[in-house]
Amino acid sequence: MGNIRTEIRGALGVITLDRQEALNALTHEMVREMADALRAFAGDDAVERVLITGAGERALCAGGDVVTLRDDVDRTRGQAAARFWRDEYALNARIARFPKPTVALQHGIVLGGGVGISGHASHRVVTDSTRIGFPEVTIGFVPDVGATWLLTRHRGELGTRAALTGDHFGAADAIALGLADSYVPTDRLAELVRLLESTHPDAAIEQLAAEPPAAEPPAGTLEDAQAQIDHAFAGDDAEQIVARLEAAGGEGRALAATISKRSPFAVAVTLAALRRARRLGSLEEALAQEYRVSRHTSLAPDFSEGIRAQLIDKDRNPTWTPPTLAGVTHAMVEGCFAPVPEGDLELPAPLAEEIA
Template sequence: MSDINIRVEGRAGRITLTRPKALNALSHDMCMAIDTALHLWREEEQVALVIIDAEGDKAFCAGGDIAELYETGMRGDFDYGQSFWRDEYRLNALLATYAKPVVSFMQGYTMGGGVGIGCHGRHRVVEESSRIAMPECGIGLVPDVGGSYLLARAPGQLGVYLGTTAARMNASDAILAGFADHFIPRAQWDDLIQILEASGEVDHIISHAHTPPQADLLNLLPEINRLFDAPNLAEIQSQLAAYGSTFAQDTLAVMQRNSPLAMACAIEIIRYLQAETPDMYRALRMEYRYTHRAMQEGDFLEGIRAAIIDKDRNPQWKFANQPVPRDAIDRMLAPLGVDGLKFET
């Protein structure tokens, strides 16, 4: 497949995304190719670890390939999107629980679906240009691909802030928030990958890691904790509106551009996961309840229209400028019965 290069080099299973002109956007076929390789390598003694990287400087993976999701959804074909998300989420779970170390090298943009393949392995490497985000609420989705699991584990109220605003994290921010582990300058990546291929030993990652600069979000965390310490979207926005800081006002302006339904459901999912020890499987099942319904009952198709089809940046969201009704949240997150997300046993 021209979009992805899967091979074995020495002791390493290698997965390289090869769509740099498309910011290495992840297609359904690419997901399935990765899934197949991971299942195969579980049984291969030669493969001691898995390395996931990408061509180009702009992006590791800027998200899922949503153009086809829009096209099929507008034709009334919701099965394609539901199958895509179902298979993608199963891949995310496989990466998070894989028996062999998975090492990801994430340069430039890592967003949405890129988080799903890059941020669930044991060793997540970032560098000077890394920018990681969960931008789903801006297109009418909730943070998915297991992103809600990471957000629920972030310090304080940082996860709710990142999930509802789509704020971009630099390398240090990503380490603080739990989306990455190691800061290694890009200039060292090629040599490190060659060492990993030859040795199959992940200890070399730690020996190459540098202390990252202080995270920008660290200074903002007290204010984030104060402003996002509320149970629902309406109260968070009320606190932001009442607080006089530039940060609060700028944050409120950002949130007012996103889908209210998606933000309200994102908060609900994160709070649900935080109520107990966050669990990847529970997170993915909750996310799938939303995405399974996102085209028919949510804002997803309208969000894509405004963002990448007409590009007018003027989505007509449901519940714009009004509180999201409780029953609308419950409807989007209700159990799916026989359609619920299932994992291999």
């Protein structure tokens, strides 16, 4: 395989993303290879559980290769990007419905598509180096890969705060957001992997937690601020959210300033997508909604401009269209949820049915 390595260690099937020069960012080929590896492990009786990890110490996965997606949008109006998203979202759903325990090591940088290949696993492990989040609004895009589902499963507005700011979070906050389940210190990850070769993930993680030197993750910030966040980030109006944050002063004013630097169009669409996802009944429904939103927002000016400013020219000075939230109309937002010409996302049958 190219940038995906697979091996079987005892009863553990291991999938390793190995594109270290790009922080293991996902290409279309990597998405297809991961799907093939999962299909093979599902049908192999010798494999009782699966591990998803990234090569090197810097990242599990920094997301999708959005520069390539931008080039395709500029050239073809996103025909290849559409195929990438169809396969990527199918992979996200496949991981969520995988018939065997799946452990994702969310070490280092875990952004966007990196959450898509880890946040839907049955066992999600964060560590000291974890920096997790959805930075899409910084490039004029909207959280996808099932993000709108994951960020709306808990009560309150922590997920809204994460999505609208595009901030990155450590281990404790990742658990508070519902993006992870367990913490294992970095220096014990190798021990965890060895245990997984012969031990169910529940027992392996519990054993590490029970043995000295057991440890708690470094303290986060979200849970202590839950009440303030729930108040400020309530409702369906992004302008009102920013106004409440500014009125709160202190940290609230800092969050308002952060949101004001993001694409106003992407912020407004993201808020609408989160509110709609909260009413949906399954991950698959959320992914189908996200496919529509991804296709529409990628064709808007801010997607190309945001990637230019953040990742190509790196001047960090995007010119957003429109420049403020006040300029984002209801029609602009609603248009992102309309059907797309090639038809809606159709997800494959669960793997258990595919291999029956």
